[in-house]
C-alpha cells in the first residue's frame with residue numbers, strides 16, 4: 259500500500275528543485291554562438307553574480323560542477339608546493355583541500371568539528387604561529403551540506419585580518435549563495451566559489467568564481483594556471499573566450515531565469531524565507547528529539563545552516579528504513595547522511611525553490627514515517643513547525 263502517486267518532493271541539499279519557468283527557459287533551439295544577443299546575456303549574468311557575491315571584483319562562469327570551480331579557484335591563485343590551510347567544519351572544505359593536494363599543494367587541515375562552526379580564534383592562533391607566512395591561502399565553506407554547519411565568514415575574515423597575515427581567504431558558498439547573506443568585499447574574502455544547482459535553483463552544470471584585487475594580484479604569478487580555468491584568458495575581449503569555447507547556451511538561459519526569479523523575490527526576502535523554513539524544520543526536529551533517538555547534528559542553534567538540517571539517529575536506529583518509507587511510500591526524497599555521517603543521519607533540505615507547503619509536506623511525511631515504523635520520537639513536530647511559521651509569517 260502506498261500514497262506515492264502525485265508530484266514527487268525532492269528534499270535533498272542539491273541538486274534542488276528547478277522552478278518550472280527555469281525549465282521552460284531551456285526549451286528552445288540552440289542559437290548561433292556569434293549572435294549579437296549573446297555578449298549582453300553573459301554580461302548580465304556576470305554582473306548579477308558580482309551583486310550576489312557583493313563584490314566589485316571579477317566574476318567567472320564555468321561549465322563545471324562545484325568541484326570544477328574549486329579547481330578553478332585554486333589553480334588561478336596558487337603555485338605548486340604552496341601551503342594552504344583548510345578549516346574543517348564537515349566534509350566539503352576538506353574535499354576542496356584534497357583537490358588542492360592533487361594539484362601539488364601542501365595541505366594542512368586545521369582540525370575542527372562536524373558539530374560546530376569554525377572557531378575564528380583558532381584560525382588567528384594558527385596564523386600567528388606562521389611567522390614566515392608559509393600559508394598562502396585559507397579555505398573555508400560558508401555552509402557545509404554534510405554537517406549542516408554555517409560558518410561565520412565575517413568573523414573568520416576579521417580574525418585573519420587581525421593577525422596581519424597575507425594569506426588569501428577563499429570561501430565556498432556553493433550551498434549558501436542565494437539562501438543567506440554573503441558580503442565578499444566587506445568580509446575580506448579574496449576568492450569566492452559557487453555553483454548553480456543549490457540555492458540558485460538552476461540545473462547542475464554551471465559554477466562560478468569571484469576574485470577580489472588581492473586574488474587578481476596573486477593570479478599574475480600563479481603557476482598552477484591552465485588554459486581552461488584561466489581567469490585572464492576568460493577576461494579576453496572576444497565573447498567566445500568567456501567560456502573557453504562554446505557557451506553552455508541552455509544552462510545560461512536557465513541561469514538568467516533563476517536570477518530573474520531571485521531578483522523578483524529579492525535576495526533579502528529569499529534569505530528571510532530560508533531562515534523561516536530552517537526555523538520551522540528545527541522546531542519539528544526539536545520535538546522529535548524528545549525521545550533521544552533523533553538528534554540535531556549541530557547542537558548550537560547559531561551554528562545551524564539556513565539551507566539544510568542534518569539529523570542524527572542514535573540508540574541503534576538507522577535512517578535507511580525511514581528514508582525508504584518517505585520515498586517509496588510517499589514520494590518524498592529526503593537526503594542521506596554523507597561522509598562521516600553515512601548511514602547515521604538524514605538531511606532535510608530547505609534550500610532554493612522551497613516554500614512552506616513543500617517543507618510542511620516533507621516534515622509531515624517524515625513524522626508519518628516515524629510513527630509507521632515505531633521509531634521513538636516526540637509527537638507534534640510538524641505541528642511545532644506550523645506554529646513556528648504561524649507566529650512569524652504575517653497576515654498583512
Ligand SMILES: *Cc1c(COP(=O)(O)O)cnc(C)c1O
Nearest residue numbers: 323324325350399401403432433
Ligand atoms: C555540493 C557542494 C559541493 C560540491 O559541488 P558539486 O557540484 O557536487 O561538485 C561543494 N561544496 C559544498 C559546500 C557543497 O554543498
